[in-house]
Structures are given as structure tokens and as C-alpha cells.
Amino acid sequence: MNHALFVLIGLLQEWLQRRRDAQVRFLREENRILRSRLDQQRLILAPEERVRLLAIGAELRHQVKDLISVVQFRTYQRWIREQQGGRKPGRVGRPRKIGQQIRDLIARMARDNPGWGYLRIVGELIKLRCPVGKTSVRRILLQEGINPRPRPDRSGRHEFQPWDQFLKLHLNTLVACDFFCKSIWTPMGKRQAYFLAFIHVGSRKVWVSPATYHPNGEWVLQQGRNLLMLLEELGLEATHLIHDRDTKFTAGFDALFEHLAGIDVLRSPVKAPNANSFAESWIATVKRECLDYFACFSLRHADHIVQAFVAFYSDHRPHQSLDNRTLDSADKPSIGSAQTPPIAGKITCRSELGGLLKHYFRSAA
Numbered sequence: 001m002n003h004a005l006f007v008l009i010g011l012l013q014e015w016l017q018r019r020r021d022a023q024v025r026f027l028r029e030e031n032r033i034l035r036s037r038l039d040q041q042r043l044i045l046a047p048e049e050r051v052r053l054l055a056i057g058a059e060l061r062h063q064v065k066d067l068i069s070v071v072q073f074r075t076y077q078r079w080i081r082e083q084q085g086g087r088k089p090g091r092v093g094r095p096r097k098i099g100q101q102i103r104d105l106i107a108r109m110a111r112d113n114p115g116w117g118y119l120r121i122v123g124e125l126i127k128l129r130c131p132v133g134k135t136s137v138r139r140i141l142l143q144e145g146i147n148p149r150p151r152p153d154r155s156g157r158h159e160f161q162p163w164d165q166f167l168k169l170h171l172n173t174l175v176a177c178d179f180f181c182k183s184i185w186t187p188m189g190k191r192q193a194y195f196l197a198f199i200h201v202g203s204r205k206v207w208v209s210p211a212t213y214h215p216n217g218e219w220v221l222q223q224g225r226n227l228l229m230l231l232e233e234l235g236l237e238a239t240h241l242i243h244d245r246d247t248k249f250t251a252g253f254d255a256l257f258e259h260l261a262g263i264d265v266l267r268s269p270v271k272a273p274n275a276n277s278f279a280e281s282w283i284a285t286v287k288r289e290c291l292d293y294f295a296c297f298s299l300r301h302a303d304h305i306v307q308a309f310v311a312f313y314s315d316h317r318p319h320q321s322l323d324n325r326t327l328d329s330a331d332k333p334s335i336g337s338a339q340t341p342p343i344a345g346k347i348t349c350r351s352e353l354g355g356l357l358k359h360y361f362r363s364a365a
Helices: 001-037 047-059 072-085 100-112 118-127 136-144 163-171 218-236 251-260 275-287 299-316
Strands: 174-184 189-200 205-208 239-245 264-267 349-354 356-364
Touching: 001 047, 047 072, 100 118, 100 136, 118 136, 163 174, 174 218, 174 275, 174 299, 189 218, 189 275, 189 299, 205 218, 205 299, 218 251, 239 275, 251 264, 275 299, 299 356
Parallel strands: 174 239, 239 264
Antiparallel strands: 174 189, 189 205, 349 356
16 A cells, blocks of 8 residues: 555656646746847747747646746637647738848848938838838848947937948048058168058059158158148049057147148057058058068168169059059050050060069060
8 A cells, every 4th residue: 555655656746847847948938038039029929939838838738827928828728729720820910021132132221321221221212113111121120130220429420430331432532651660780780760651542652751760750740741742743632541540640740631731630440450451451562572572771772672662563563453454554455355456566574673573564566
């Protein structure tokens, strides 16, 4: 008799343990659903979530009135009747008939134009004869993680413009500058010479200052004056100047461009060399292709090497961003076009800096 009682108590304990485990899993599933909807005002369960709750609830014989919190118990009972009747659960709300192509277009418009709100995108879609409701556009932007209503800053403008978009808008009138160094071997030992390089991004014209051991404020200011005279001489327009936060760029240097020439000065963020990528890239080029091959013994020697490379860069070096063409031939027909004259003449090689810089050309036939 005692043995049968122990078996009965053991079975009861196992049943209670299974029920408790099912209750815990039911509550965990509810908790997961609620955590996934923290940023939503309305809680609507997906069909797969409803199925999981019903499967766990079946282990409890659907006695979950005291457990369920994501929906009313009456709703849960309706789910049971629909399941027993063979009706598959469907999504709540009106059917969404917006194709993936339109969704991608909406997301693309928002990313390409950070100042546009969802109402502006609705108007653009109407122009393209792809009318989509404003609520749908807003929902799609939220699903893509994009703010549907850009917040204006204190000046009334919208959120900060992405750097890559700023560059696209001002590419033809942007000047980038930065310092670079070269070790000079002198009778008194090794010293550091400083250069200041400017590049007009639109035309890719480069100007490099003479070398100096003392890049003080007055010297930097004079290089700024020289640049303004060069821009005027070449007829190049400049609206923005970008440089890093090097202390050698003094307040007087910035004021020279802002007040005298009306050029906006932009400082790149701290420890963000990619923000001044045009100047950084050119400096890496002159070091990699030229300066690293030489030991310099005077400022005049270093100036000669750098200026020779600048001339080579401007006149003879092909540029990958221009389809591997030189700056003076960027506006001419490319090889193989109908307007290209017949190829003739002997191919000749000309070298500079002891053969380090070479370029090939056809001599007159």
C-alpha cells in the first residue's frame, strides 16, 4: 500500500513539474514577444508567434487565463476555435501590396536626401506615378531604421548632412590642405622639413609650399596668400577649404580665407583622417612614388624633388579617377572613340629625377 502511495506521489510531482515547465516556457515566449515590440505602440502578434503560444498552451490544456497577458483570454479562446476549425492564422490589418522595388526606392530616396521627410517622399513618388500612402511610407522608413521626420537644428536646417553628400555637392569648389614632412640630413644632424600641400579637388590641381624648418603662424599665413593668388591666376573657384585640427593652422589662417576671400573653412573631426581623404591621399602618393626613394641634404634639394613630382603629377601622370588619363587630356576623346585621330609617331620615353619618374609619348611623325 505504501509503495503504491509513493508511486502516486511521484507521478503527481512529475505532472506538476511538467506543468510548471510549460508555464515557464509560456511566460518566456510572452516576454520575448513583448521585448520585440518595445518601440511599437500597438501589439499585433505574427501568425508564427500565435502558433507557438497555442502549442505551449496545449500542454497546459489551454488553462492560461491567469498567465496570458499579451492578449485577452477571449482572444486566445478564439484562436483555439480557429485552430480546431482548420483555419490558418493570417496577418492582422489590410493586405500590404507594396512591392520590394518600391520599398527599396523609398529607402533610397530617404538615404540620398537626409533632409526629406516622409511627406516629401510621398510627393516624389506621385511624380514617378508610384503613389503610396503617407502612412505606408512612414512605416517602411521605420522598418528600414530611418527617421521619417528629420529633426531641424537650432538654425532651422534639418539634421547634419552626411559627409559623402557634402563632398558630392561641393566637389568642384573644394580645396583640401595638410602638412607633410621629410627628414633632411645636415652637417648638424637630421632635421625635419615641413611642406604644406593644397589640392583643388575639382580640377585636381596641386600646389605645394617651399620647405621650411619653422612652420610658424606667419609662414602658414603667407602660404594661404600664395594659394589665393594662384587660384585667381588659374581662374579656379573655391567655396570651401578643409584642413585638420593641427595647431599650425592658426586663427589668422582661417580668417584670411573666411573674411578676405569668402571661403568657408571646415575642420575635420578629431582622429578622422578619412574626412580629409583628398589631401591625405595625395600626400601618401608623393611619399610612396617619390620622396621615400630619396635622402635629402637641404631644403633646396627637397623642394626640387617635390616640385618635380608636382609637375609630373599635373602634366604626365595618369589618374585612375579620370579613366587613367592625364589632367590635360581629361576633356579629350578617349582612346577608341570615333573622334580619336589615327595613332602615329614613334613612342619615346622621358624620365625625371634620375629615372624615377617616367612617362611615354608619341613624337611627331
